[in-house]
Amino acid sequence: MKRQIPLIIAFICGIGMIIQFFIPHPVSQKTYEEVLHWQIIVGIFMMIIAVRSLCVVHIDKIRRKKEGWGYSFITLFALAFTAFVGIAFGMGEEFLISDLYQYIMVPMQSTMFSLLAFYMASAAYRAFKARTAQATLLLVVALVVMFGRVPVGERLVPWLPRVIEWILMYPNMAAQRGILLGVGLGMIATSLKIILGIERGYLGGG
Amino acid sequence: MNIWEKMMDIDRRWIYLLVGICVLIPLIRPVGLPTFTTPYTQALFDYIDKIPPDGPAILISFDFDPATAPELLPMAQAILRHCFFKDINVLCLGLYPTYIGMIDMALSNVKDDYEAKSGEDFVFLPYVPGVTAVMLSIGEDIKRTFGRDYYGVPLDSLPMMRHIRNYDDIALVLSISGTQLPREWAVLVGTTYHVRVGVGTTAVSAAEFYTFLQTGQFVGMLGGLKGAAEYENLIHAKGYTKKDTRKVASMGMDAQSFVHMLMIVLIVIGNIAYFNIRKKKAR
Numbered sequence: 001m002k003r004q005i006p007l008i009i010a011f012i013c014g015i016g017m018i019i020q021f022f023i024p025h026p027v028s029q030k031t032y033e034e035v036l037h038w039q040i041i042v043g044i045f046m047m048i049i050a051v052r053s054l055c056v057v058h059i060d061k062i063r064r065k066k067e068g069w070g071y072s073f074i075t076l077f078a079l080a081f082t083a084f085v086g087i088a089f090g091m092g093e094e095f096l097i098s099d100l101y102q103y104i105m106v107p108m109q110s111t112m113f114s115l116l117a118f119y120m121a122s123a124a125y126r127a128f129k130a131r132t133a134q135a136t137l138l139l140v141v142a143l144v145v146m147f148g149r150v151p152v153g154e155r156l157v158p159w160l161p162r163v164i165e166w167i168l169m170y171p172n173m174a175a176q177r178g179i180l181l182g183v184g185l186g187m188i189a190t191s192l193k194i195i196l197g198i199e200r201g202y203l204g205g206g
Numbered sequence: 207m208n209i210w211e212k213m214m215d216i217d218r219r220w221i222y223l224l225v226g227i228c229v230l231i232p233l234i235r236p237v238g239l240p241t242f243t244t245p246y247t248q249a250l251f252d253y254i255d256k257i258p259p260d261g262p263a264i265l266i267s268f269d270f271d272p273a274t275a276p277e278l279l280p281m282a283q284a285i286l287r288h289c290f291f292k293d294i295n296v297l298c299l300g301l302y303p304t305y306i307g308m309i310d311m312a313l314s315n316v317k318d319d320y321e322a323k324s325g326e327d328f329v330f331l332p333y334v335p336g337v338t339a340v341m342l343s344i345g346e347d348i349k350r351t352f353g354r355d356y357y358g359v360p361l362d363s364l365p366m367m368r369h370i371r372n373y374d375d376i377a378l379v380l381s382i383s384g385t386q387l388p389r390e391w392a393v394l395v396g397t398t399y400h401v402r403v404g405v406g407t408t409a410v411s412a413a414e415f416y417t418f419l420q421t422g423q424f425v426g427m428l429g430g431l432k433g434a435a436e437y438e439n440l441i442h443a444k445g446y447t448k449k450d451t452r453k454v455a456s457m458g459m460d461a462q463s464f465v466h467m468l469m470i471v472l473i474v475i476g477n478i479a480y481f482n483i484r485k486k487k488a489r
Contacts, residue, residue: 032346033347036343040336042336043336046335098310106275109271109272110275117225117465125475128476130481142473143473143474146466149430150459150463151239152239154240
């Protein structure tokens with residue numbers, strides 16, 4: 001029963017929503033609206049589960065003094081402190097929560113992302129080589145696009161932006177569209193497998 | 207060891223130093239290099255420019271966090287400036303908790319320049335979990351989905367919200383994002399509710415969205431910092447900004463230009479070194 005009830009719910013909901021999509025009746029429309037609100041409510045419970053799961057993982061790490069347990073302590077402290085500040089002092093630009101975001105979260109995330117520029121420059125110098133015909137093609141296109149996407153390139157070679165637009169609009173788009181169609185078909189197949197109970201990974205237990 | 211082998215063996219910290227110099231110098235002393243306006247930036251600008259004052263609103267979905275803010279925040283601010291100057295009502299939405307802070311930052315940087323007021327010129331919507339459920343739920347009833355604005359004021363009591371119920375009252379949904387969310391906006395919202403969708407995205411993600419531009423599912427696109435700089439230049443040229451407004455994206459473009467040039471030089475040197483070493487080994 002523990003596995004059958006979720007499978008029945010998934011089947012009824014999946015088939016029900018597919019049928020609903022093709023029936024433009026007020027009752028069907030109202031049902032759709034209600035389901036959307038249920039989904040938002042479920043989302044709130046998902047956050048509670050996520051916080052619980054985070055706490056369980058990190059408390060266990062601290063208790064067992066696993067490698068890097070200090071970071072787990074910082075994670076839990078940050079979670080508790082941020083929640084406390086938000087609940088106790090309120091939300092909005094004039095409150096402490098906004099300062100926490102602006103002066104801690106923003107610089108930390110920006111720093112992490114900015115480091116990519118340094119690693120990319122170093123990696124490009126060492127690894128971006130014309131070893132094969134395909135690698136040479138990739139290298140040439142990358143150089144042309146990189147050069148043409150900055151004002152210096154546009155100024156030195158005025159026709160280059162149009163060449164880049166062509167590369168992005170035709171060869172790039174053809175490849176992207178192929179990927180998108182593949183992803184779309186994959187999503188349909190996976191959705192059907194879930195609705196029909198063939199794919200059961202979401203039930204957990206491996 | 208010949209010169210090329212030495213070049214390939216260079217300590218990576220020298221490269222880091224060069225990148226650092228190329229970023230810092232143009233930021234300290236901006237060069238102000240002109241930028242070519244791409245047709246997709248122009249298309250988005252023209253679309254927004256044609257929306258009548260106090261007519262249908264624009265919903266800007268701030269789908270980014272601080273990691274991509276250097277590219278996307280200037281974009282969001284340029285569009286907010288455009289809307290506030292033209293008296294276009296703006297709904298600001300964040301689909302994840304960390305995105306909400308970006309709205310806060312963009313609004314506080316821009317609203318005072320135009321004396322824009324919450325509830326009259328813009329509405330800051332609060333975080334509601336659900337992502338795609340929220341996107342679809344706005345199509346049914348925006349007031350029921352959120353109830354109150356970010357500051358806790360009931361949406362029913364806000365003058366701007368009197369004429370906004372769902373996507374029928376929204377002229378454009380603009381997703382500013384470094385993620386796949388613009389695709390969700392186009393597929394789920396654009397197709398289902400027949401609302402026009404625009405996109406502002408990071409340079410890395412821009413290539414993915416050309417297919418939606420070609421089909422007309424996106425009215426226009428701002429691609430990376432360049433797109434933001436192009437939009438900034440367009441609103442400056444039209445006189446939609448104050449004279450002393452800092453062109454943040456254009457300043458960033460100078461730094462990006464120099465780093466791109468450095469990367470090109472490094473790749474070319476790296477390849478010359480590679481072929482010379484290979485030739486030496488073949489002998």
